[in-house]
Amino acid sequence: MSYPLHPDIFTDQVKLEPIRAGFGRGLKVAGNTNDKIVALCADLTESTQMHLFRDEFPDRFIQVGIAEQNLVAVASGLARAGKIPFASSYAAFSPGRNWEQIKTTIAINNQPVKIIGSHAGVSVGPDGATHQMLEDIALMRVLPNMIVIAPGDSVEAEKATRAIAENGKPSYLRLAREKSPVFSVEDSPFEIGQAYVLREGYDISLIGTGAMSYQLLKAANLLSEQGINAEVIHVPTIKPLDEETILASTRRTGRIITAEEAQIKGGFGGAIAELLSEKLPTPLKRIGMQDRYGESGAPNELLDYFGLTGEKMVDVIVEFVHNTPQYHR
Amino acid sequence: MSGQLTIMQLEQKANDIREDIIRMLEAAGSGHSAGPLGLADIFSALYFNIMNIDSRNPEWEDRDVLFLSNGHTVPVQYAAMAEAGYFDKEELLTLRKLGSRLQGHPERERLPGLESTSGPLGSGLSQAAGYAYSLQYLDDSKHRFVYVVMGDGELDEGNVWEAAMFAGKYKLSQLVAIIDRNNIQIDGSTEDVMPLEDLRGKWESFGWHVLEVDGHNIESVIDAASMARAITNRPSIIIAHTIPGKGVDFMEYDYKWHGIAPNSEQAKEALKKLRTLDGKITFEGAGVE
Numbered sequence: 001m002s003y004p005l006h007p008d009i010f011t012d013q014v015k016l017e018p019i020r021a022g023f024g025r026g027l028k029v030a031g032n033t034n035d036k037i038v039a040l041c042a043d044l045t046e047s048t049q050m051h052l053f054r055d056e057f058p059d060r061f062i063q064v065g066i067a068e069q070n071l072v073a074v075a076s077g078l079a080r081a082g083k084i085p086f087a088s089s090y091a092a093f094s095p096g097r098n099w100e101q102i103k104t105t106i107a108i109n110n111q112p113v114k115i116i117g118s119h120a121g122v123s124v125g126p127d128g129a130t131h132q133m134l135e136d137i138a139l140m141r142v143l144p145n146m147i148v149i150a151p152g153d154s155v156e157a158e159k160a161t162r163a164i165a166e167n168g169k170p171s172y173l174r175l176a177r178e179k180s181p182v183f184s185v186e187d188s189p190f191e192i193g194q195a196y197v198l199r200e201g202y203d204i205s206l207i208g209t210g211a212m213s214y215q216l217l218k219a220a221n222l223l224s225e226q227g228i229n230a231e232v233i234h235v236p237t238i239k240p241l242d243e244e245t246i247l248a249s250t251r252r253t254g255r256i257i258t259a260e261e262a263q264i265k266g267g268f269g270g271a272i273a274e275l276l277s278e279k280l281p282t283p284l285k286r287i288g289m290q291d292r293y294g295e296s297g298a299p300n301e302l303l304d305y306f307g308l309t310g311e312k313m314v315d316v317i318v319e320f321v322h323n324t325p326q327y328h329r
Numbered sequence: 330m331s332g333q334l335t336i337m338q339l340e341q342k343a344n345d346i347r348e349d350i351i352r353m354l355e356a357a358g359s360g361h362s363a364g365p366l367g368l369a370d371i372f373s374a375l376y377f378n379i380m381n382i383d384s385r386n387p388e389w390e391d392r393d394v395l396f397l398s399n400g401h402t403v404p405v406q407y408a409a410m411a412e413a414g415y416f417d418k419e420e421l422l423t424l425r426k427l428g429s430r431l432q433g434h435p436e437r438e439r440l441p442g443l444e445s446t447s448g449p450l451g452s453g454l455s456q457a458a459g460y461a462y463s464l465q466y467l468d469d470s471k472h473r474f475v476y477v478v479m480g481d482g483e484l485d486e487g488n489v490w491e492a493a494m495f496a497g498k499y500k501l502s503q504l505v506a507i508i509d510r511n512n513i514q515i516d517g518s519t520e521d522v523m524p525l526e527d528l529r530g531k532w533e534s535f536g537w538h539v540l541e542v543d544g545h546n547i548e549s550v551i552d553a554a555s556m557a558r559a560i561t562n563r564p565s566i567i568i569a570h571t572i573p574g575k576g577v578d579f580m581e582y583d584y585k586w587h588g589i590a591p592n593s594e595q596a597k598e599a600l601k602k603l604r605t606l607d608g609k610i611t612f613e614g615a616g617v618e
Binding site for chain 1: 396446447449452455461467487
């Protein structure tokens with residue numbers, strides 16, 4: 001069964017919405033069905049869209065102030081008392097500031113705290129490098145017990161939020177600030193640990209996470225004009241990886257491109273490289289932040305500058321395809 | 330729950346706990362000596378008087394809970410738990426060994442009766458505050474209390490003061506913190522490494538009710554806990570003044586014993602001290618097996 005894509009994605013009518021908006025909606029819905037859910041924020045309640053939950057369930061919202069270490073450790077204590085805590089801040093601060101508390105009090109301690117890192121990636125824009133979290137995927141996927149999810153759009157973020165509310169495990173949800181294209185629809189599937197083939201092809205597999213999966217779809221369209229038939233895989237769950245779907249696609253195409261709005265070293269591209277080098281060695285190129293920090297600029301300007309748009313990716317992919325033999329054929 | 334024990338019996342429990350600490354650490358060959366010995370009286374008071382707990386039902390929903398924030402002192406908790414019947418005393422000798430439920434620092438999932446996993450300092454108060462918040466605001470469980478034991482050196486950590494502000498803001502009156510004020514940390518005296526005084530003033534200014542006790546006077550510790558529970562508009566903290574290494578004269582007050590375990594000669598000597606109550610009892614049966 002093919003993945004239902006939003007019909008307008010390649011038109012001027014493409015719907016744009018911040019991924020974090022889906023989280024805000026999803027948390028409110030989850031809060032309605034499960035009264036064990038509580039929400040904590042470190043002075044960024046509207047930015048992280050937690051205000052939707054706060055306004056609906058003021059008694060289950062906890063303001064901790066600008067104190068991210070306390071944020072997650074209090075959440076751990078709430079979980080011990082039987083609650084399902086969602087703790088939100090900017091990803092730059094949580095898990096950026098409080099990684100050890102997350103490791104000890106949530107991951108080793110195996111408590112079902114949900115860490116919500118908003119404003120991840122360079123698309124935060126003018127705030128610059130200190131606020132553009134690029135290392136969170138690496139930081140969180142290295143932790144045993146931790147589930148790591150980077151939804152592709154706001155519709156999927158809502159589903160992911162509802163899913164982690166009920167998964168009983170420590171979980172990290174990566175969100176972005178800026179509006180980004182909505183490529184999925186209400187009926188598009190989402191399951192933790194599942195990757196999805198958005199577009200079938202046989203010359204190369206383009207594997208993305210977060211909003212980069214949309215850019216890869218766009219790149220695939222442009223590539224077809226150059227006679228390259230690309231498969232596009234969307235991987236919202238970075239940990240645990242859907243090895244089966246990724247390996248099956250790799251066997252079909254024999255060449256891999258990964259894309260993420262994060263450091264490729266240790267990040268999503270790193271995760272795919274680890275998988276393939278152990279189980280199915282295949283030529284691979286990682287698109288993302290190339291071991292450098294971001295900088296100030298308009299969000300779309302930065303995505304373009306760092307080569308994170310479909311248009312910019314095309315040149316990289318074409319060169320890779322022309323210079324790389326196709327394995328497993 | 331065993332509120333019936335006399336102070337003398339509780340003191341005997343504390344002594345038994347100290348002996349077990351020495352045996353465990355000697356068998357482990359590494360670990361922290363001074364802190365656990367200094368906390369033995371407090372843990373005797375907690376497990377055999379203060380806390381409403383059931384060792385046969387560690388997840389009892391009406392229990393009081395204890396977060397050990399300075400996880401390196403966990404031998405005292407293991408010894409108290411074994412004494413209270415959470416597990417067999419023989420298991421104490423597996424401390425720090427491969428496959429043991431008694432990890433070098435406590436891990437909740439390994440041993441029923443532990444409320445959390447700790448070691449890296451500074452985050453136990455936050456967790457205890459989260460639990461206490463749940464009891465006070467979400468569960469309407471006014472009869473339960475949350476205790477957290479912290480070291481004094483640990484108060485160097487910024488996370489502690491984030492939690493102190495949080496508990497003060499929400500007036501978490503079911504939260505009772507106990508500071509092991511023994512004045513030592515790994516690199517020396519707390520006032521040399523990073524001065525903590527005015528400690529009482531610091532906590533009071535964060536909105537806490539502060540009590541100070543001699544941490545080796547079990548009756549005082551029990552009384553302070555009762556007073557803390559009676560305060561209904563603020564969190565309480567008991568600054569318990571203790572002697573590091575208490576009960577073993579050659580360890581007392583010596584910060585070098587913070588992070589090491591006794592060898593077999595030292596353990597033999599320590600057990601002799603403990604069994605004769607520091608030489609007050611003199612009979613030949615006080616030897617070591």
